[in-house]
Amino acid sequence: MRGQMFPSNFGELLEACISFCRESEKRMKSERVQENRAKLSSFVEAFHKQCGTLTPSVQERIEDLKNEDCIVLMTAHQPNFFAYSGVLRKATLNFVLAERLHKEFNVPVVNFFGIADQDFTDDRWVRSCELPAVQRSGGILSLNVKVPEKMMLNRVSKPSSDHLKSWRTEIEKWIDDASGSLRRSCNAFGFSEKFAILYSKLRENFGLFWNIVEDSYEHAEKYSDFNAFVMSKIINSAWGYDTLFTRFSECQQIFVDEFGYLLSRFDDYSLLLKEARELPGTEDLAGGVSDQEPWLAPFWYHCDCGGKFKLFVQEKDGSLFGTGNCVRCGEYIELGFGAKKSPDISGIASKISARAIPMSLVFFNGLVPSCYVGGIGGFKYLLQAQHIANRLEIPFPPLTFWRPHDRYLGLEQAIAVLEQKRICADLNVQSLSEARNCLESRISEIQKKLGALEESRKKMIEELKNDPNNNSLKEEIKRISISHTQWVRSSNLSVVTQQLKTLENVNTVLKLVPCIIDYAVNVGLKEASDQWIRYLIENGNLSLDFTINSVLDEIGANLGLSPSIWEQL
């Protein structure tokens, strides 16, 4: 799908963006877009001031937004809880792209990162994050936050400082548990000193990350800001990018004209939404236009309760209205949007936010960005939005996404491979899949034998009911029960079952796409960004998984943990 619909490597993406910039120059320089960008700059500045990331380069880019030659690149995401790398590397891709476009055109290029903080609290990744953990049930340690349902994220207060402390304790325990395991292996091979150096590096890396977390916590009042500030501090401070952040909840009021345009073309817009549902090639993708969408206003209206009104568009005597209920408290509302031919929503602009499909339509129409880096989950929406944009003469930039699985040797990945090696050696097999097959067939053999014993015991108990004084039958039942217990013991069923569980956890750990904490500790924040940038410049394939270096590489080599461990998965 990738090759046909969007660029599959960095070079192609760059070419597509260059063409788009050339074709769209007039639109970018239009008075309306220039005004929107200037308005956006004030919201950007407010965000970075509050976050504490108004760095000199951020300040320069804010000024650049008011330059009529400026090229804008865009991405957006919800303020995830300790986001995973897929969220943060969107900024890396735009950062590298911006440098190249600046070289090509010699004009200012701005990376814009929208924080979708008016989205509902229901998404899994704004409530939890995951770390690999071989010894824990399921192979995963997850940190969780309790937030009310169906609320806008920016209406939820930040968690208490006790939560912050408990996360820190959990993460430190996670590092220490895993370090304990690895230390034993290192001691056995005579690498105690090397391990001591490694351990202090891991703790130092965690310390740097936790400073960011505590600083973000202090600057934030709302939960969404806490998460967004962590993202901005990683990207702007630790990585030194000039990415500009804004809260969607604040900046969408800029787009009064763009929302008005969609309302003025509502009949076409509605029809195109119906068509978009049947778009060929998107059948297997998740998400996309809902059944009600063609009848809904392109925006939510914010309720005082923290929820949002879903508005159905109606027409009466040449005027448009939106009517509907708040999805949280159920209250009913009726809002006038003005004359059908020239709707005006300026009176309610500060209390609206775009629905999923029109989000890209108003941003692309209003700011004319030259690239949009999306996420996997939102891709169907973007393809459907593209269909609508093309027919409503709304500019639509080249789209891409970049979500490989980084392969690196972190603490848990190292323990996973050591566990796998230990079990394989025990079973005298070579690979994870062989070991799994071997254990599964042993378990099924044992269970078959135990099942047969249980079956004959049941049968004799039935017989005993008809012949209660049959002593030899009683003896036989006793003998079978003893034999059952002996079998469980001698077959090592509990050990074999535990080994299989461990192997499943090994598989989970090596396949997991963990949250940024795993990178911060094992790779280092800055080092992760540097390696991604280098990959984009030297390789640039946006679909391939690739290996990055971690602080464990040297010890890993000493322990015989080859980088090819992932290939057998």
Ligand SMILES: [Zn+2]
């Ligand atoms: Zn409400």
